[in-house]
Amino acid sequence: MEDAEAVVPGRPWRLGPRATRVFDLVFAAALVLPAFPLVVLIGTTVEPLAFSLLQTVPLFWRRGHPVAVFAFVAGASVLQAATYDMPTWGQVGFPAALYALARFGSARAGWVGLFVGLCGAATASWVWTSAQFAQYPPGLEYIDYDLGLDDLSPYFFSIAAIVLAAWALGTQGRIRRAYEASLVERGRRLAVEAEQRAVLAAAQERTRIAREMHDVVAHGLSVVIVQADGARYAAEKDPAVAVRTLETVAAVGRDALTEMRRLLGLLRGSDDPALAPQPGLTDLPSLVTEHDRVELDLPDPLPEVPDGVALTVFRLVQESLTNVRKHAGPSARATVGLRSAAGALEVEVVDDGHGAAAAGTSGLGLLGMRERVEVHDGTLDVGPAPGGGWAVRARIPT
Template identity: 50%
Template sequence: MLEGTRAQAERETGVRAPWRPGPRLRRLLDVAPVGVLALVVVLVGVQSGDRWWLLLGLAQTVPLIWRRSHAGMVYAVVAGASAVQALVVDIPIVSQLAYPVALYNLARHRGPLAGAIGLGVGLAGAVVASVVWVEGYRPPYVERVWADYVPYAFTVGAIVVVAWALGTLSRVRESYVAAILEQGERRVVEAEQRVLLAAGDERARIAREMHDVVAHGLSVIVVQADGARYAAAQDPDVAVRTLETVAATGRASLADMRRLLGLLRTGEQAERAPQPGLPQLDDLIDLARGSGTRVTARLPAEHLELSEGDGLTVYRIVQESLTNVRKHAGPDASVAISVHVGHEVDVTVSDTGSGGRPLAPGGDERGLGLLGMGERVAVHGGELTAGPGVDGGWVVRARWTR
């Protein structure tokens, strides 16, 4: 999972993480060069017959095996052995190659302060070494000239500065690349979170739509089917018209369900049927009247322009309210619908039914419709109220700014 995120972060930022050797190759690179240098030190020390060459050479080279994991400690040991060498050996030895390696790793793997200290110690050591070496090679009768020390000090100082600079640049580059990759990883995680949030919002929206479509369609079908069953024995014509309404309602509900389920398909083009809005309110009210509900309505002019989101919210609030009337208000209830559109959208649906309907969903299926209406209105920054009316019945009112 982490490797996939890192790879995606590299594609996001266009920066590739530095190549790093594996554990075995890293161990080989740590040990093999040090082993070669130590072998040379041993051969030269044995040939010279000077035990200081051998002891100081091993003290400077062997600690380099741990130069990556313990850069500070290794540098201290190598620098200390180099300082002792200036006191007991007056000529350069091959193991002094360990000092720039230790300084490089100190500047790379430790902070800038440790690198600066190592640089200062190295430059001071370059001056001391130049004096010691020149004095070691100078015959006693030759006059001392300051120009004799400059080439040695400059050469050794340049090696020290280059080792420190390379280590510092490597540390800065590694930090820079790590910061960019971390930023890319954050972008990848944030993008995934945005996708999950968007998917959750879309699922909630589809769930609201499915609830409204299914609850409204089935309530109409149930009411009409009951009416047709009672009317069939006395007036077959009424039963036929009622069954036609049932069929029309079922077809409309199926069409809405196909459109909503099409949004859930992957790799397919979902059907883009227009969402219901203000123009479809008349059909919705006629359907309610056809099912036996007494409805009076004050609707805005048909030519009024309203955004698709606002129009759909108005339609679903009226639809869900009529569904609740059929389910809870009782057989003799009448409904008054008022829709006003201006700077604000104001939707009021009141009935003369028995009232006493549950408000909190709390796992009660009958409360999901009110919850869905509240979510729809909240999207527009509005407010929904639902409760018993002053003169009885039930009143649902929603208001929001266009």
């Protein structure tokens, strides 16, 4: 789980809920309060104060209701343009409301806000410029002066730049927040997927160990039983044979116990270097010495194959010889052959026993053999051999 947790990106630092509310309160208050002293200093009527409050007070709720706040502030700006032809302090509320709309609202709402802001920039430029020219005394030669682009452009571009900046900053903030959220969600999904992969890997490892346990126990016990029966019959006629047979039983039992300890070490997660290594091709002769009437045909030198392929071949031969001893009959003979050809390793175990009568071997043993071979993209053919007996043939790419 440490690797799974490592892929989860840390959330970016942000204000907490309480700090966010305090920040919104302070920011809105910073825009509302200056309206009172400015009206007193300028000495104008109450209209600028009223419009300033209408355009700034709603900013207290801009984060939770960005669309409604922008609509209210924009409506107050339109009302001001229609009734009061001079700028007021409250104009600072419009870019703040537009930023909140682009930041906390949807992308479509942000585009609508930008369009309204540019229209407002054009309207404000016309109204304020016309008001300035209307204030000149009558009778001057420029009293009938027609407004042109040169007169409107400074106002329009200045206001439009503020509108664009507010919209761009809000949009960038919304995009960044969405990007950060997607990264956090992706990290969460990766963590879940990593945990699921770990669970699947553990299940596959348990299945592999179960196959190993089956092979070790079935092989070891079958050899011990056969050798013990032989020793019991031989003890009556030739005690020396019984002694050698019992030595074989003891050796097989010790080997099986060693492998059992290795597998139990895997289950416990032990890293003990003294555990026995995985058996391979070089251990095949030990299987033949444990079985009477078995011939082994191996190439010299043995081919170099991956450890997983070597273990699969060893377990395949081990399980096949166990089935020969259990199902082929007491007098059956078997041949184990190994060949390397065309980038693959071919293994064959053929006996001359009961043949089709051994069909009862299609249990966990054959299922385990097939699974082992298919893991390496190999093929397994199990069935009656020509002329009687039973054959197990596998081809494993190397």
